[in-house]
Amino acid sequence: MENPQSGQQPTSPIQPVISGPTSPNPVIQPQIKRHFDMRYLFLLLVVIGLGGGLLTAMRQPVSLPTPTPSDTPTPTPKSKPVVPVATQSAYLELTKSVASLSAQIKNLQVSDTTLTPPTVELPLGFPNE
Amino acid sequence: MIKKAFTIILFLFLIPSAVWASSQSAYQEYLIEFDKYRAVLNEFKVARSEYLKFKTLTSQQTALDKTKQMLSQRSQLLRAYLQFLNEKLNESASMDASTKSLYQTLIANEVKFLNNHTGLMGAIGSLQDAEGVSQQLSSHYTMLQSSMYQTIVGLKTAELMALDAHYYALFTKSHTLIQENTSSYTPEKQSIMERWLLQIQNKRDLFRQKYDEITKENTVLKSSSLSEITASYQRIQKLMSEARQYLSEGTSFLQELTASMQYGE
Numbered sequence: 001m002e003n004p005q006s007g008q009q010p011t012s013p014i015q016p017v018i019s020g021p022t023s024p025n026p027v028i029q030p031q032i033k034r035h036f037d038m039r040y041l042f043l044l045l046v047v048i049g050l051g052g053g054l055l056t057a058m059r060q061p062v063s064l065p066t067p068t069p070s071d072t073p074t075p076t077p078k079s080k081p082v083v084p085v086a087t088q089s090a091y092l093e094l095t096k097s098v099a100s101l102s103a104q105i106k107n108l109q110v111s112d113t114t115l116t117p118p119t120v121e122l123p124l125g126f127p128n129e
Numbered sequence: 130m131i132k133k134a135f136t137i138i139l140f141l142f143l144i145p146s147a148v149w150a151s152s153q154s155a156y157q158e159y160l161i162e163f164d165k166y167r168a169v170l171n172e173f174k175v176a177r178s179e180y181l182k183f184k185t186l187t188s189q190q191t192a193l194d195k196t197k198q199m200l201s202q203r204s205q206l207l208r209a210y211l212q213f214l215n216e217k218l219n220e221s222a223s224m225d226a227s228t229k230s231l232y233q234t235l236i237a238n239e240v241k242f243l244n245n246h247t248g249l250m251g252a253i254g255s256l257q258d259a260e261g262v263s264q265q266l267s268s269h270y271t272m273l274q275s276s277m278y279q280t281i282v283g284l285k286t287a288e289l290m291a292l293d294a295h296y297y298a299l300f301t302k303s304h305t306l307i308q309e310n311t312s313s314y315t316p317e318k319q320s321i322m323e324r325w326l327l328q329i330q331n332k333r334d335l336f337r338q339k340y341d342e343i344t345k346e347n348t349v350l351k352s353s354s355l356s357e358i359t360a361s362y363q364r365i366q367k368l369m370s371e372a373r374q375y376l377s378e379g380t381s382f383l384q385e386l387t388a389s390m391q392y393g394e
Binding site: 082098 | 163166180181192196199210217256257259260263266274277278284292299303309310313314369380381383391
């Protein structure tokens with residue numbers, strides 16, 4: 001005899017379909033935004049500034065190397081052959097005359113202020129009486 | 130004998146300084162007269178304004194006295210200036226005798242006019258008389274200015290022409306020297322020097338063009354208008370400056386040519 005009071009549930013023929021483990025409802029957690037801390041930037045800038053200043057102060061003045069005279073002499077331009085006329089008195093006189101003419105032209109004052117005529121007052125400015 | 134020779138040498142040394150001194154002393158004299166004129170002119174202006182303001186007999190008399198002084202000094206200043214120009218003409222080595230004589234006649238005529246003008250001042254008895262005498266100079270003033278400017282232009286163009294003659298002589302000399310020594314130069318060098326000579330000649334042609342323009346403009350100096358005379362004189366000064374520039378450039382070319390003439394290639 002079956003004891004209905006046994007507390008055992010009769011096994012129902014229809015078994016629930018167990019469809020795997022049910023996924024739990026997603027819990028929306030508040031995202032933590034990572035803000036860039038501006039203090040770091042400030043600190044970085046200060047460090048760069050101090051470092052730059054320090055480097056500049058520490059830099060030694062660049063001393064230019066003292067030029068040493070080279071042993072090789074500067075090549076002189078190849079001298080051109082001089083024609084016989086260059087030693088003639090006519091040529092020498094000509095060069096002197098050209099130099100003298102050049103000086104005379106330079107000294108010529110076309111607008112000589114000392115020669116400017118005087119300006120005088122002409123009308124006396126008395127009324128006709 | 131030695132004493133005589135010493136005197137001659139001393140005399141010869143003194144000649145150039147005496148020539149220099151004549152125009153210089155004339156210029157100094159002119160400057161002194163100018164200073165006097167400025168002083169007298171100021172006194173005249175003060176006396177005139179006082180007379181025009183108060184119209185008293187005393188102020189009239191003062192004005193008359195100062196006017197006479199001013200007129201006399203004005204004439205003296207102009208004569209001193211003409212004397213200075215005359216000395217400049219005397220000293221000019223570049224101007225030929227006939228041209229010099231022409232300008233000196235022009236100056237002598239102006240001095241004669243001024244002497245007559247000064248002579249009239251003794252007869253001035255009133256301000257009206259003074260006006261009349263002053264008017265005589267006013268009506269002649271354009272001609273006087275024209276003579277002055279013509280003389281200045283004459284002096285300066287003579288200097289330019291003397292330089293031009295020197296320039297042309299040196300150009301010809303260079304040309305002759307090159308031609309006489311053709312064998313010393315390579316054909317390339319010869320052709321270069323020929324080209325340079327042509328450029329030197331061109332500079333002279335440009336100078337002559339400017340000189341012709343100056344001569345043409347010089348006729349405007351005989352104009353009847355004072356403003357035209359002044360404007361024409363300014364144009365002439367510009368032309369003379371350009372002419373001088375051509376000579377200067379040409380001489381610079383001549384210097385290059387003569388330096389290059391030493392070498393065969």
